[in-house]
Amino acid sequence: MANTIPESPPVLDVVRVRQDFPILHRIVRGKPLVYLDSAATTQKPRQVIDALTHYYAHGNANIHRGVYVLSEEATAAYDGARKKVQRFINARACREVIFTRNSTESINLVAQSFGRQNIGPGDEILITHMEHHSNIVPWQLLCEQTHARLRVAPIDDQGELQMDEFERGLSSKTKLVAVVHLSNSLGTINPVSEIVAMAHQRNVPVLVDGSQAAYHMPVDVQELDCDFYVFTGHKLYGPTGIGVLYGRETLLDAMPPYMGGGDMIRSVTFEKTTYADLPHKFEAGTPHIAGAVGLGAAVDYITGIGFDKIEAHEKDLLEYGTDVLSGVPGLRIIGTARKKASILAFVLKGAHPHDVGTIVDMEGVSIRTGHHCTQPVMERFGVPATARASVAMYNTRQEIDRLVHALHRVRDTFPL
Amino acid sequence: MIDLRDLYQEVILDHNKHPRNFGELEGADRHADGYNPLCGDRLAVYVNLDGDVITDVNFFGSGCAISKASASLMTDAVKGKTLSEAERLFEQFRRMVTEPEMPADVEALGKLAVFAGVRDYPTRVKCASLAWHTLRAAFDDLHQPVSTE
Numbered sequence: 001m002a003n004t005i006p007e008s009p010p011v012l013d014v015v016r017v018r019q020d021f022p023i024l025h026r027i028v029r030g031k032p033l034v035y036l037d038s039a040a041t042t043q044k045p046r047q048v049i050d051a052l053t054h055y056y057a058h059g060n061a062n063i064h065r066g067v068y069v070l071s072e073e074a075t076a077a078y079d080g081a082r083k084k085v086q087r088f089i090n091a092r093a094c095r096e097v098i099f100t101r102n103s104t105e106s107i108n109l110v111a112q113s114f115g116r117q118n119i120g121p122g123d124e125i126l127i128t129h130m131e132h133h134s135n136i137v138p139w140q141l142l143c144e145q146t147h148a149r150l151r152v153a154p155i156d157d158q159g160e161l162q163m164d165e166f167e168r169g170l171s172s173k174t175k176l177v178a179v180v181h182l183s184n185s186l187g188t189i190n191p192v193s194e195i196v197a198m199a200h201q202r203n204v205p206v207l208v209d210g211s212q213a214a215y216h217m218p219v220d221v222q223e224l225d226c227d228f229y230v231f232t233g234h235k236l237y238g239p240t241g242i243g244v245l246y247g248r249e250t251l252l253d254a255m256p257p258y259m260g261g262g263d264m265i266r267s268v269t270f271e272k273t274t275y276a277d278l279p280h281k282f283e284a285g286t287p288h289i290a291g292a293v294g295l296g297a298a299v300d301y302i303t304g305i306g307f308d309k310i311e312a313h314e315k316d317l318l319e320y321g322t323d324v325l326s327g328v329p330g331l332r333i334i335g336t337a338r339k340k341a342s343i344l345a346f347v348l349k350g351a352h353p354h355d356v357g358t359i360v361d362m363e364g365v366s367i368r369t370g371h372h373c374t375q376p377v378m379e380r381f382g383v384p385a386t387a388r389a390s391v392a393m394y395n396t397r398q399e400i401d402r403l404v405h406a407l408h409r410v411r412d413t414f415p416l
Numbered sequence: 417m418i419d420l421r422d423l424y425q426e427v428i429l430d431h432n433k434h435p436r437n438f439g440e441l442e443g444a445d446r447h448a449d450g451y452n453p454l455c456g457d458r459l460a461v462y463v464n465l466d467g468d469v470i471t472d473v474n475f476f477g478s479g480c481a482i483s484k485a486s487a488s489l490m491t492d493a494v495k496g497k498t499l500s501e502a503e504r505l506f507e508q509f510r511r512m513v514t515e516p517e518m519p520a521d522v523e524a525l526g527k528l529a530v531f532a533g534v535r536d537y538p539t540r541v542k543c544a545s546l547a548w549h550t551l552r553a554a555f556d557d558l559h560q561p562v563s564t565e
Contacts, residue, residue: 352480354455358423358537370455384456384478413424414481 010306012313017305017394020045024394031364034399039184039212039343039390040368041234044298048238051297055290062286064263078289081296082279088299089229090220091246095278098245098252099287103211104134106230106245107178109282110207111138113255114228115176121147124173126204128166128190129155129380130183133373135209139178148175155380159186159335166195170202177206181213185372185388186335187318187343189213196225205251211235215392216314216341218307221246233291237392238298242291245282252278259284310393314342317391321400325389328407330416334386345372345388348407351414353385359413360387363406365399422533423540424481427489432481437491441474446557450477450550452542453563457483461550468499473551480543482534487547489527499555506548513541 018024021043026033035043055077061070063078079094086094100106119125125139129152136150143150151174153166161179170177177199182189196206205227210219214231221229228251233242247255257264257275261284266274275281302310321344325331330349348356357369367389371378378385389403441447441462449460459477463470473495475487494502505528511519513534522529534544553562 352455354457354480354540354543355424355482358540362423378456413429 010308010312012305012309012393014313014394014396018396020047020301021394022046022049028364028366029362034363034365034402036389036391036395036399036403037366037368038215038235038392038395039372039388041240042215042237042392043394044239045237045301047301048294048297052239052290052294055293059293060290063289074289077293077296078287081292081299084296084299085244088219088303089214089244089246090222092222093249096221096246096249096252098247098279098282099292100230100243100245100282101241101288102232102234102243103209103230104138104232104243106228106243107134107207107209108138109245109258110228110230110247111142113258113282114205114251115139115142116146117254117256119146119148119175122173123148123175124151124171125149126151126153126166126169126174126177128153128161128179130159130161130186130188130374130377131178131180132184132209132211133375134211135178135180136376149173152376155186155188155377158337159183159188159340159377160337161188161190161195163191163194167198170198170204172202174199174202174204177204178209179206180209180211181219182210182216182341182343183335183374183377184212184343185345185374185377185386186337187340187345188335188337189217189339189341191339192224192226200225205248212342215302217311227251233295233298236295236298237301239288239291239294242288242295244295249278252282257281257284261285263287305393313393314391314395317395317397317400318342318344320397321389321391321403324400324404325407328404329411331407334381334383342392343388343390345386347383347386348410348414350416351410353383353387355414356387356407356410359410360403360406363402363409365403365406367403423537425530425533427527427530428481428485431485431488435475435484435488437474437488437495438476439474440476441472444472444474446554448550448553448557448562450546450553451563452479452483452546454539454542455480455483457543457546459483459487459547459550461487461547461554463551463554465499470494470497470499470502475547475550479546482531482540482543483546486531486544487550489530490547490551493526493528494551502551502555506552509548510545513544 023043061074063075086097153169199206207228208226210231215236227248229246234240264284334345353369369387370385444462445465446463457479462474464472473491
């Protein structure tokens with residue numbers, strides 16, 4: 001008898017996932033930790049921690065040029081991590097994957113290398129109102145250096161980019177678009193493919209800040225067709241101090257080095273130095289080898305679980321969280337875009353976000369409060385700060401309930 | 417176990433809701449602005465002096481309950497005191513909120529002792545101290561805003 005197995009929706013085994021994260025079993029302020037600040041940094045699975053330990057305990061050596069076993073192994077591990085990242089974001093080649101310290105350094109690299117080469121007086125860089133400071137300030141520095149101008153595309157009351165205004169912001173003067181994929185303070189997912197298509201029609205390259213997106217959804221740089229894509233390891237369940245710059249090979253090839261030093265050269269004489277090929281041209285000095293190895297382990301971990309399951313689980317948490325948070329008297333959610341992920345930012349009438357954060361912490365619940373490095377967003381919504389709960393694959397509905405319970409304690413302390 | 421009341425005492429909640437000496441003081445002898453970039457708290461402190469005696473002191477601004485209540489209680493505490501007495505009070509207050517052991521002379525702080533619980537929340541020390549830093553800047557009549565960072 002032929003049986004057809006019905007296709008079941010992807011289900012994440014969150015109990016098993018949580019077993020992989022040692023820190024989630026901590027007791028803080030006398031209560032089991034509820035960690036809802038993954039947008040700031042995600043916790044690390046045992047697999048990543050083990051990869052770091054193993055590298056330092058068994059494989060540590062400087063990479064390249066060493067002719068002994070350990071150096072060859074370390075080089076292979078570092079290059080192997082790059083290969084994993086290349087597959088993870090579907091870059092065409094490893095040459096397009098540059099290891100940096102974090103997203104911020106990746107953006108500064110593009111600003112100072114591509115920017116100073118291609119942007120001049122009167123030119124314009126177009127960003128959006130929802131950018132993180134790290135996708136604002138590097139461009140302001142560049143504008144000061146080159147007398148270019150920063151233009152900002154507005155967002156609406158839901159926290160969505162106003163696409164018609166964005167398109168109007170593109171002109172013959174625009175030399176670069178820099179836009180966030182998933183907003184860290186609103187949760188908005190921007191229509192990156194559409195943005196790239198609009199910009200490319202005018203031959204304007206696009207940098208995408210994927211710091212938040214990369215651990216919530218599959219990223220395919222070829223499908224997005226973006227020219228630069230940046231993200232950081234520590235939000236991707238990996239170590240701090242390791243980040244990635246993806247760049248289109250033709251652009252990276254034409255760009256001058258960002259920093260000079262060892263490892264980025266082909267030959268050095270006092271008269272003339274020639275630079276190494278990609279990706280090494282942009283990796284001066286001994287890199288964070290262990291960090292790259294740890295990032296490779298994080299990529300393996302995410303891939304092993306699968307974004308279909310991660311996305312379905314986090315979508316459920318976001319919908320559930322939106323629903324139950326809305327039941328807290330005087331609570332207003334900031335950021336209600338139709339397409340959003342992972343971020344539940346809110347203000348509570350009569351209670352300052354900082355007091356909310358402290359009282360919630362007394363209940364063992366970690367959330368972030370403040371401007372989230374997006375002061376223009378705070379200004380846009382007329383609030384000095386927000387409280388932000390952000391979810392990752394290891395969170396549960398019970399943890400959201402703990403947050404809501406804690407918010408009721410805030411309400412008791414600051415009655416309406 | 418930490419009790420919520422240790423930090424958010426009734427006196428603090430009351431001063432947050434009904435701040436004393438609140439509002440701009442037009443034509444004040446001294447004035448300074450304070451800013452805590454961590455939480456976005458902003459407040460201004462205004463002082464009128466007779467010689468070195470504080471005859472009037474007001475604050476104005478917005479912030480969390482801790483910073484607002486601290487500013488409110490500070491204005492009550494320093495009114496009628498000399499500049500050096502106010503400085504000494506600030507020093508006692510600073511020790512109370514930062515030192516691991518409760519200072520023996522905490523009684524001398526009177527109502528300000530309600531902030532003793534802040535000691536257990538290092539990130540909130542700046543909230544409790546902002547008004548005091550701003551007051552000191554007002555004594556110096558600084559025209560640059562002071563920052564807790």
